[in-house]
Amino acid sequence: MSEKNVKDLGFQTRAVHTGNGVDGETGAIKRPITMANSYELPYDPSDLNWSSAGKNLYTRNGGSNQQYLQEKVASLEGGEDCVVLASGVAALSGLFFALLKSGDHVIFSSVTYIAVYRLLNELLNNKFGVETTIVDTSDPENVRKAIRPNTKLIHIETPGNPTLTISDIKAIADIAHENNALLSVDNTFASPYNQRPVELGADFSIESLTKYIHGDAMGGAIIGKKEYLDIIRAQSQINLGATISPFNAWLIMRGAVTLPLRMKQHNENALKVAKYLKTVKGVSFVAYPGLKDHPNHDIAKKQMTNGFGGVLSFGLKADHDTYNRFVSHLNVITSAVSLGHDESLIVFLGENDERQYLYPEEFHNGFFRFSVGIEDAEDIIADLEQAFKKENLL
Numbered sequence: 001m002s003e004k005n006v007k008d009l010g011f012q013t014r015a016v017h018t019g020n021g022v023d024g025e026t027g028a029i030k031r032p033i034t035m036a037n038s039y040e041l042p043y044d045p046s047d048l049n050w051s052s053a054g055k056n057l058y059t060r061n062g063g064s065n066q067q068y069l070q071e072k073v074a075s076l077e078g079g080e081d082c083v084v085l086a087s088g089v090a091a092l093s094g095l096f097f098a099l100l101k102s103g104d105h106v107i108f109s110s111v112t113y114i115a116v117y118r119l120l121n122e123l124l125n126n127k128f129g130v131e132t133t134i135v136d137t138s139d140p141e142n143v144r145k146a147i148r149p150n151t152k153l154i155h156i157e158t159p160g161n162p163t164l165t166i167s168d169i170k171a172i173a174d175i176a177h178e179n180n181a182l183l184s185v186d187n188t189f190a191s192p193y194n195q196r197p198v199e200l201g202a203d204f205s206i207e208s209l210t211k212y213i214h215g216d217a218m219g220g221a222i223i224g225k226k227e228y229l230d231i232i233r234a235q236s237q238i239n240l241g242a243t244i245s246p247f248n249a250w251l252i253m254r255g256a257v258t259l260p261l262r263m264k265q266h267n268e269n270a271l272k273v274a275k276y277l278k279t280v281k282g283v284s285f286v287a288y289p290g291l292k293d294h295p296n297h298d299i300a301k302k303q304m305t306n307g308f309g310g311v312l313s314f315g316l317k318a319d320h321d322t323y324n325r326f327v328s329h330l331n332v333i334t335s336a337v338s339l340g341h342d343e344s345l346i347v348f349l350g351e352n353d354e355r356q357y358l359y360p361e362e363f364h365n366g367f368f369r370f371s372v373g374i375e376d377a378e379d380i381i382a383d384l385e386q387a388f389k390k391e392n393l394l
């Protein structure tokens with residue numbers, strides 16, 4: 001397929017074709033993986049800028065597999081440009097380090113990936129003098145109240161890890177822009193199949209490519225306007241060294257092809273499992289934005305256009321030991337961190353999380369975060385059912 005026609009096509013077609021092309025040298029219908037770290041210089045290299053990300057020069061400056069993946073992810077997220085980096089955390093820190101300086105103020109969601117809390121509240125705040133305010137961004141008015149004259153960035157995560165808290169992207173983008181601030185949204189839990197923050201008005205969407213986009217290889221992405229991304233690309237790759245390996249970029253490129261197909265199954269399975277869990281007597285609560293009783297279900301429905309993702313959290317009417325025994329009975333579902341993978345993964349998040357006071361009350365006595373995989377929903381539910389039975393929780 002000729003590349004110039006791809007832009008206007010549907011999501012699945014772009015997942016297949018964007019960033020791919022026929023290899024000029026061999027005629028192969030897939031672009032090859034290029035594992036070289038260095039590229040041939042022109043006749044007179046004296047004018048080259050060694051800190052430039054524009055030309056293939058050295059893999060830390062940029063390479064072909066990175067560029068192909070950037071094209072694909074930018075297209076899926078509906079953004080002008082994209083930079084792909086070594087991990088989701090490299091993307092978050094790349095964004096923060098490039099945009100913020102001492103004296104700037106950042107507002108961020110009370111429920112975020114743990115590294116966001118460490119980076120903003122501890123590292124950038126304590127070591128570099130960046131002011132930070134943590135707010136419950138599920139109510140946009142809390143964001144408005146926290147704005148200061150020096151607010152530079154608002155960072156939200158929706159759905160938030162691990163409570164599945166939903167924040168209204170469009171409403172918060174408006175508040176940010178009325179106050180000359182920028183909005184970044186961690187879109188990892190939704191994936192671009194379900195939610196595209198840049199189209200909703202955010203300045204940046206952040207993805208851990210490690211999760212839904214691929215599941216095996218590590219990577220991260222920042223999607224947004226070229227004027228910012230050129231700066232972020234140069235700083236985070238060339239000067240901070242968070243470059244993704246060509247091999248990981250190539251693997252993630254292959255994974256992204258089936259993202260829409262997998263997301264359909266994740267969305268369907270998670271909704272089925274959430275509804276099942278609601279019927280179990282020993283379950284104390286179920287947090288999933290697709291359930292009508294989720295406190296922000298209406299906003300989730302508005303901004304997550306294809307489904308609500310594969311992650312949910314739930315609690316047991318049981319003690320700490322029962323949680324661990326319950327997991328030991330599972331056969332189809334694996335006890336492991338991470339999420340968005342093909343296989344169902346469950347993790348017990350105990351009572352000792354230092355940020356617990358920031359979570360809704362039902363999360364305070366320990367709970368499960370459950371990443372529902374793409375197995376048959378009946379098998380996942382049967383696996384849960386036999387484990388509930390063994391602990392007399394049915």
Ligand SMILES: *Cc1c(COP(=O)(O)O)cnc(C)c1O
Nearest residue numbers: 087088089113161188208210219
């Ligand atoms: C996993 C995760 C990250 C970090 O991604 P890595 O690829 O592990 O660095 C960031 N945000 C969210 C919401 C995540 O779940």
